[in-house]
Amino acid sequence: MSMQTGLATSTTQLRTYAPATDVSVAAPAPRLEIARAEPVAARRNPRTEPGPIRLIIIALAIAFLSIFVVLPLLVVFASAFSKGIVAYFAALAEPEALAAIKLTLLIAAISVTLNLVFGVVAAWAISKFEFTGKTFLITLIDLPFSVSPVISGLVFVLLFGAQGYFGTWLQAHNVHILFAVPGIALATIFVTFPFVARALIPLMQEQGTQEEEAAISLGASGLQTFFRVTLPNIKWGLLYGVLLCNARAMGEFGAVSVVSGHIRGETNTMPLLVEILYNEYQFVASFAIASLLAMLALITLVAKTVLERRLDEAEVPDGD
């Protein structure tokens, strides 16, 4: 148990890093402006390093991020357009590509909707009520983050596979879960479950139960209280969770790869098609699909930055 609690703590810390990013933008500014205006003062400033060391550290940081992050991203687009824009769009118009895009959108719609509903309920239960087994529930929510995606897929094979616990029953009743849409959806839901709940729990805990209690005492029903009081308070956090949940749902590879069966045109999501095309040396087609996913990642990052600013702004009046 203590083992799992430890795990939960570390994941929590990871999740809470986000809003602090913007602080960095403002924090070091004044100090360094002084340093720039008066080089002599900079040398005496006890809080900074000598110029050459500063340059080396900046150069190392830029070089590392360029090689390990910027170049791979550029390679995706360069390879996708290497045979020209016509080949790029032709690759995307292939029936197999269209089927993969459709399946990915369907899976994302299913898993984001379900995780939205249950994420809100889970966060609501954890932050507004006291009950036994709360720590256990929080640990459970964090669990999918700390398990290898392959293992997340494996557990569903163990349940629904031909030799799985429900395998015989499913076969007898002609129900297809594994190597079909339900299996892919289940694995995706498992992997993306924590996002919405994780985004909401700290927010809802901070807001407490006063406003809800006031609404109820003024005669509002439970549902009214939720839609009129709770929901407006958490809307940005909710959007934040949905955004990350969606990005992961569309991009999930390991878990989905295990349960999909790779049936061409049927159970291949976009990331799976990227793999298949790449292994068949159809690089332009593979990177064309990959470029769509990369764009999704970039859009998600931009939207995330905007939302983090909103969340920070929303927090300011609370602090006063």
Add this chain to the structure above:
Amino acid sequence: MGLTLTWLSVIILIPLAALFLKTFELSLDQFWAIVTSRRTLNALKISFGLSFAAACVNLVMGTIIVWALVRYRFPGRRLFDAIVDIPFALPTAVAGVALTQLFAQKGWLGAPLAELGIKVAFTPIGIFIAMVFIGIPFVVRTVQPVLIDLDPEIEEAAASLGANRWHTVFRVILPSLIPALLTGFALAFARAIGEYGSVIFIAGNLPNISEIAPLLIVIRLSEFRYADATAIAVVMLVASFLIIFLINRLQRWAQARIPVH
């Protein structure tokens, strides 16, 4: 609320229970035979060893990046700050094919490296590179807020008491970053151990040489050797939990030693 618990148990508890139930179907001898077979041991060694090495690189480079982002001003700083999250956001399969293309013999970085006689793609070095890629945001994002919140007076006090900059950084600032650094290290390490998508393309996947444990699970599943796959998965899970538990302990110990807080 009852609904939440039911849903959680359906979607999370039952699958995980299945994993352990399956393991208990094996006798201890069978389990031991699977786990200590040469191929499994090598896959585990590769996964854990290279993840550890990658997490170490992430620790050092992550600290340097955080320092540059928080303490200095340079053109494009905000852009680079945002870029740190890309390994998080980019689907792993996309990262996998991109890194392979980049480091392949004819790739932008693979070609010059090949002239130096260094082969990255389809070797263990490739696995290591992919793990470094995937782990960097974990260290940066856990350490960044702590360095930002660090009280400037401590440094000024150290300096005014006669400590030179070197001493201030290594004796005063870095020690107070240790808990965050350890957390970042643990997260990067754990992520690299379980990573599949961004590694398998660049790995080469030769049994005993460049085959990671998650891939071996997938291979065993495709051979319908469920028991083998499950045994490897359980070893991976238990080992990762132990590592995180250990690092968590270490972190608490370090936290207690910080004089400032």
